Amino acid sequence: MTAFDNLMVFQRDTQALTEVAGRLGWDQETVMPDGAGPQRAEEMAAIEKVLHARRIDPKVADWLDAIETDALDVAAAAQIREIRRAQERAQKVPVELSTAIARATSAAQRKWADARAADDFVAFRPVLEEIVALRREEAAALAGGGDLYDALLDDYEPGASxxxxxxxxxxxxxxxxxxxxxxxxxxxxxxxxxxxxxxxxxxxxxxxxxxxxxxxxxxxxxxxxxxxxxxxxxxxxxxxxxxxxxxxxxxxxxxxxxxxxxxxxxxxxxxxxxxxxxxxxxxxxxxxxxxxxxxxxxxxxxxxxxxxxxxxxxxxxxxxxxxxxxxxxxxxxxxxxxxxxxxxxxxxxxxxxxxxxxxxxxxxxxxxxxxxxxxxxxxxxxxxxxxxxxxxxxxxxxxxxxxxxxxxxxxxxxxxxxxxxxxxxxxxxxxxxxxxxxxxxxxxxxxxxxxxxxxxxxxxxxxxxxxxxxxxxxxxxxxxxxxxxxxxxxxx
Structure with missing residues (x-):
């Protein structure tokens, strides 16, 4: 198998695990028992930890370096572009931070729903303060001295400012x-x-x-x-x-x-x-x-x-x-x-x-x-x-x-x-x-x-x-x- 083949086999498992994480999120918003929130937060954090490790795995960098990009077709070149982009972003963010964000945002979902039902922003404020602090820290790691908001926007609309x-x-x-x-x-x-x-x-x-x-x-x-x-x-x-x-x-x-x-x-x-x-x-x-x-x-x-x-x-x-x-x-x-x-x-x-x-x-x-x-x-x-x-x-x-x-x-x-x-x-x-x-x-x-x-x-x-x-x-x-x-x- 070529370096590109090996990379895509590895990436397929990464994408599959990402879908599993998404399914946990769907479950949380639809049928998850009310009392399961704290455990779900730990489950989401654990999956994020695994995904982060895969994104920065040294084998990914080795495969990327070994691939002759000039010989790739349009689809393969796009795959490399997206893998390299994800790897570069992941390398800038410490695993402890990405895991903390996954844990905090999962736990916050139910707390937001409760605060919304009670029309009580003050009760939710400490939760949101933690999330904003974590995302600011992530933005600083990604921006490398550039605009913090642009670093986060790039997650959703690459290239926009x-x-x-x-x-x-x-x-x-x-x-x-x-x-x-x-x-x-x-x-x-x-x-x-x-x-x-x-x-x-x-x-x-x-x-x-x-x-x-x-x-x-x-x-x-x-x-x-x-x-x-x-x-x-x-x-x-x-x-x-x-x-x-x-x-x-x-x-x-x-x-x-x-x-x-x-x-x-x-x-x-x-x-x-x-x-x-x-x-x-x-x-x-x-x-x-x-x-x-x-x-x-x-x-x-x-x-x-x-x-x-x-x-x-x-x-x-x-x-x-x-x-x-x-x-x-x-x-x-x-x-x-x-x-x-x-x-x-x-x-x-x-x-x-x-x-x-x-x-x-x-x-x-x-x-x-x-x-x-x-x-x-x-x-x-x-x-x-x-x-x-x-x-x-x-x-x-x-x-x-x-x-x-x-x-x-x-x-x-x-x-x-x-x-x-x-x-x-x-x-x-x-x-x-x-x-x-x-x-x-x-x-x-x-x-x-x-x-x-x-x-x-x-x-x-x-x-x-x-x-x-x-x-x-x-x-x-x-x-x-x-x-x-x-x-x-x-x-x-």
């Missing part, structure tokens, strides 16, 4: 705020959701929606969790959703969103299974799939017309008087606190708030003790009303509890990427609306599977989008789409 993200937000904010204010002040307002919708029926329709968008339930499953998420890759990709009897869209669009993530993982070329490129290229590209599934397809006039009929059949009535009104209801702008429930106009404003706060936390310009006050002040300034409780504010998201600093801006990057993809897809698929009106979303998702998903991490994030669209990444397609859509809905 906080400065680049800030410039993107500066370009988006004025137009989004202007559109939000115009829509909320418009004389025409879409109908509000009416009625109640039993959880079991919601879940049955959610399963149908998942399949309509191409999710393979032979290699997946749908469960309920406090915070919807997708987990796994290849042959085992699971999603969760949640239900609210008074808001069926929370369930349906959380499901479609997570299906976007899951289909990406299910559709990666099987030749890449359990290899470093056998997963999504970045979290920004991942979010591009979930956001385009959820919004440009799922909230389109064509698809909501089909969904209106499904709700009438399954519940006896729909949340609006007719398909046209239903389209407005699905896309209605509301004053609200929750990012995951926000409309397309306001969603990125929620992300901007989190980006600025977490960047200040990691840089040391904001202490955890002052975080709730800073959140509430920023929210009031951005949205014009006060946060009423911690679960609607600083405790609403699980991300900081599990140490995902640098993750939030990838949601907006995903929206921008989705805007670019949607523009290109519309040009290629002239029958898109007629197919969506029949509930056939796979006509669109098959395009994404071919252009984006099958490649996995073969290409760098922006390269994936630019190869799929033939255009440079820009915020313009997203903003033009949003302005046209909501200008029509609100008759602006």
């Amino acid at each position: 906080g400065t680049e993200i800030q410039a993107m937000f500066d370009a988006m904010r004025p137009r989004l705020v202007r559109l939000r204010d115009a829509a909320l002040g418009a004389s025409h307002q879409p109908e509000k959701v009416i009625g109640t919708y039993p959880a079991k029926r919601q879940m049955r329709l959610a399963r149908k929606l998942a399949q309509k968008f191409g999710y393979d339930l032979n290699n997946g499953r749908i469960d309920k969790a406090l915070h919807p998420f997708s987990s796994g890759s290849g042959l085992d990709v699971r999603i969760t959703t949640r239900t609210n009897p008074e808001d069926p869209f929370n369930c349906f669009y959380s499901t479609i969103h997570e299906v976007g993530h899951a289909c990406y993982e299910q559709n990666v070329d099987r030749d890449y299974l359990l290899t470093p490129i056998g997963r999504g290229a970045s979290m920004g590209v991942h979010e591009s799939q979930s956001r385009i599934y959820e919004n440009q397809f799922g909230r389109s006039r064509a698809f909501t017309g089909w969904l209106f009929g499904q709700m009438e059949q399954r519940f006896g009535y729909a949340p609006a008087s007719n398909p046209d009104a239903f389209y407005g209801t699905v896309n209605r702008l509301e004053k609200g606190y929750i990012r995951t429930e926000a409309d397309e106009v306001q969603y990125n404003l929620h992300v901007m708030l989190r980006f600025d706060l977490e960047r200040r936390l990691i840089s040391g310009h904001l202490d955890v003790a002052d975080l709730e006050e800073a959140w509430n002040a920023r929210f009031a300034a951005d949205f014009g009303y006060d946060v009423d409780r911690a679960s609607h504010g600083v405790l609403q998201d699980v991300h900081w509890a599990v140490g995902l600093f640098g993750y939030f801006p990838t949601y907006s990057l995903g929206n921008v990427y989705a805007g670019c993809l949607h523009q290109a897809l519309r040009a290629d698929l002239p029958k898109l609306d007629s197919k969506l009106a029949q509930g056939n979303a796979t006509y669109a998702t098959a395009w994404l599977s071919e252009k984006v998903q099958r490649h996995g991490a073969l290409y760098a994030p922006k390269e994936v989008i630019e190869k799929a669209t033939g255009q440079t990444v820009s915020v313009e397609p997203l903003l033009s789409y949003i302005e046209a859509k909501f200008g029509e809905i609100y008759r602006l």
